[in-house]
Amino acid sequence: MRNAALALTVCLLLPAAHLFAQQDSTRAAAPSAEHFSAKQAVVPALLITAGMAGINGEWMPEINEWGSHWAFSADDYLRFVPAAGFLGLEYLGAKAKHPLRERLAAGVTAFAVMSVATYGLKGIVSEQRPDGENHSSFPSGHTSFAFLGAELVRSEYGGAYGWAAYGIATGTALLRMANNKHWVNDVLASAGIGILSAKVGMWLLPWERRLLGWNKNKQGNVAVVPFYEPTTKGFGGALAITL
Secondary structure (H helix, E strand, C coil): CHHHHHHHHHHHHCHHHHHHHHHHCCCCCCCHHHCCCHHHHHHHHHHHHHHHHCCCCCCCHHHHHHCCCCCCCCHHHHCCHHHHHHHHHHHHCCCCCCCHHHHHHHHHHHHHHHHHHHHHHHHHHCCCCCCCCCCCCCCCHHHHHHHHHHHHHHHHHCHHHHHHHHHHHHHHHHHHHHCCCCCHHHHHHHHHHHHHHHHHHHHCHHHHHHHHCCCCCCCCEEEEEEEEECCCCEEEEEEEEEC
């Protein structure tokens, strides 16, 4: 029963990558992700609706029971991987559709939308976590952020990069449940919030580009300077961006 519940959750989350991936094969020179389409909101809207329908319903508690005797905190770090990939895969050889400054603009906008939606709902819904720690279960901030990054990676790089990012995001969601921090409905809604927030970030990019007076054909420069402090034995770095 636990394995069936786990498999069902994966099947509910991963199809988003497959449905969106179909757009990549027909993408024109101008990134279609920047152009609003109601169809693009269907999948995240369905995930959010399904998640909200299960508030306080304790869907599939088998998953939480399965993970109630162990703790694996990888989800605290995995959630950042897709977003980091969105910003940095270009420097590992992947072909990006936007220069770094535009990726930063879209990412910051998406993160702002996600934060308002996620933490606003936490305060309004006040659903108790499976482990009883507090009443911040719905929705999952970790999952929202992971799927935000995954959708940005998919829209920016497509193909295997998108699949990998969605796989990591799904793993983050499963770990949040296995660590007894969220119910199934929490992560379903959060996936939808993250995906939709990423889309809003891309939809608003043309407006931000005009507002900031950016020439789309002129890319900024980026310089990263690492440093080591022997006294404190600390590592750090300086990032300079010319827009």
